[in-house]
Amino acid sequence: MLRIALTGGIASGKSFVADEFAALGATIVDSDVLAKEVVEPGTPGLERVVERFGEDIVQPDGSLDRAALGRIIFADEQARADLNAIVHPLVREAATRREETAPEGARVIQVIPLLVETGLHAGFDRIIVVDVPIETQLERLGERNGLSEEDALARIHAQAPRDERIAVASHVIDNSGTREETRARVGEVWEEISRD
Template sequence: MRVGLTGGVGAGKTTVARALADLGAVVIDADALAREVVEPGTPGLAAVVAEFGPEVLDDDGALDRARLGAIVFADPARRAVLEAIVHPLVRRRAAELEAAAPAGALVVHDIPLLVETGQGGSFDAVLVVDLPPELQVERLVRDRGWTPEDAAARIAAQASRADRLAVATYVIDNTRTREDLRQRVAEVVAALTGGVS
């Protein structure tokens, strides 16, 4: 079964992905793949540099994510250009990993921009980790050291909470304890794999 996992920045998607993996799912992390496809020496990094210039590289020749982020989060058109380079490479690599998964595995594609990229319909089910925006901001400030303004800007750059919930097959509420979250993930896995939910 192919499952999409998404949620806004700071919603707890990484914690849910770990819980899914602990329960036996094969988790394919789009963020990790997005880093992999632009490592030094890759065609992906060459394409990014050709488009954005050598100033997006650090002193070691690796992608300077902060510098590139400052460019693309300030300009939606430039962000779309970056996504047009990186997203096809990520999808190709994800397909390779999915093909290598054991037969009958629950394969979870962890995709932060699942809604933004219109991929909801390509999965058997979509899991949305949900958290109200004010709690997202609070957690991003507390856990990542972001300013409230930076947190709000990143949240605003993503799909709205309503848009994410509209594609959800299962909503995983992350407003309570970590144990509550893990219990909800176990319920969803049971439902997806034919157990009792």
């Protein structure tokens, strides 16, 4: 099976691109979705996160208070590393299980936001990078998440720089134009990986 990863900086449009690949027939394994699943109420993942960060990150209904946790980890590099050490192995295990259950001959694309930061890029045959300028990220984070420029920059700088992602890419999708332009580029990349 050809192992394909899709990555990109925060607010680059990975979800839109992944949805476009899914519409073309790709099987999508989204690490962001899995990261939520592995810390749902009652999971060992949530239990370990609470052990590390305390009860203040749990909402009254027992679910993870993502905003509270975000305030901690984006202000403290060690806290972020600790969270990643808990969640990432659980996500990788879940992603592997999903990949193994894909139909024979499927083109499975794993969406992994922190692909470069975690060194996982070495395990993939093809790497698709969704790319936008930092100005676009700032604008989208302000509109989508209501973040101040300072908070948005903290999240952007917590990830690998654009040039590091592009350096490992086998395919780059510029998502700074129109949706139609991005859709056309996704189609081109899909044709290329379908021939592999």
